[in-house]
Amino acid sequence: PLLRSNIRSPGKIANVFAVEALTDERAYAAAIDPLAFRQRHVAEPRGAEVLRRAAALFGWTPRAMNAQRAFGGRGHGIAYSHYKHNETYIALAMEVDVDRASGAVHVRRVACAHDCGLVINPDGVRAQVEGNILQTLSRTLYEDVAFDRDGVTSRDWQSYPILRYSDVP
Numbered sequence: 001p002l003l004r005s006n007i008r009s010p011g012k013i014a015n016v017f018a019v020e021a022l023t024d025e026r027a028y029a030a031a032i033d034p035l036a037f038r039q040r041h042v043a044e045p046r047g048a049e050v051l052r053r054a055a056a057l058f059g060w061t062p063r064a065m066n067a068q069r070a071f072g073g074r075g076h077g078i079a080y081s082h083y084k085h086n087e088t089y090i091a092l093a094m095e096v097d098v099d100r101a102s103g104a105v106h107v108r109r110v111a112c113a114h115d116c117g118l119v120i121n122p123d124g125v126r127a128q129v130e131g132n133i134l135q136t137l138s139r140t141l142y143e144d145v146a147f148d149r150d151g152v153t154s155r156d157w158q159s160y161p162i163l164r165y166s167d168v169p
Contacts, residue, residue: 012083020079033062035078035093046089047082050113054078054091058111073098074108089115092133094169105141107169138163 027037035055042048054060055078063076078093095109114129142161146154154160 016079016081020081023080024077035060036062038078038080042080044082044089046086046115047080047091050089050091050115051078051080053113054093054111057113058093058095058109060093073100087117106167107137107141110169134163134168137167137169141167 023038023041024034027034030037032040035051039048039051042051058076058078060076060078074095074097076093076095078091080089080091082089090112092110092112094107094111097106097108098104099106110133112129112133114125116125119125142163144154144161145152146159
């Protein structure tokens with residue numbers, strides 16, 4: 001009884017997640033800071049620049065790479081995406097708290113460098129990028145369509161959880 005539909009870009013979200021997760025695993029296996037690992041492997045100047053700028057905006061500090069990973073506490077990470085040909089380059093760094101007892105995630109800070117080429121309306125691009133970040137945080141951390149055998153049961157804002165102002169980094 002449930003209708004399916006793509007969320008904006010069918011496949012790109014999952015592809016970037018898979019590539020960046022594997023990149024982090026490779027950096028960890030090589031005992032190299034995730035930013036430094038990406039910088040070694042991004043040859044295009046625009047890609048290298050968004051990584052540099054996101055790290056500078058964030059105030060990136062290299063992560064100690066050790067043999068044991070602990071679940072919970074505070075941590076930070078970085079991700080990079082180059083979307084289609086030479087259209088858009090993005091690097092995004094986040095600081096996140098994970099509650100050890102509940103597993104709840106709270107995003108404390110986000111820094112994003114976004115190169116989409118020629119910009120005519122900087123305020124419009126900034127609003128679009130910030131909106132995309134918030135929508136992604138909401139979908140990742142909170143949103144959940146509830147349903148039963150007859151169909152969707154979360155039909156209002158009380159029963160469909162979304163990012164609240166108090167959760168915006």
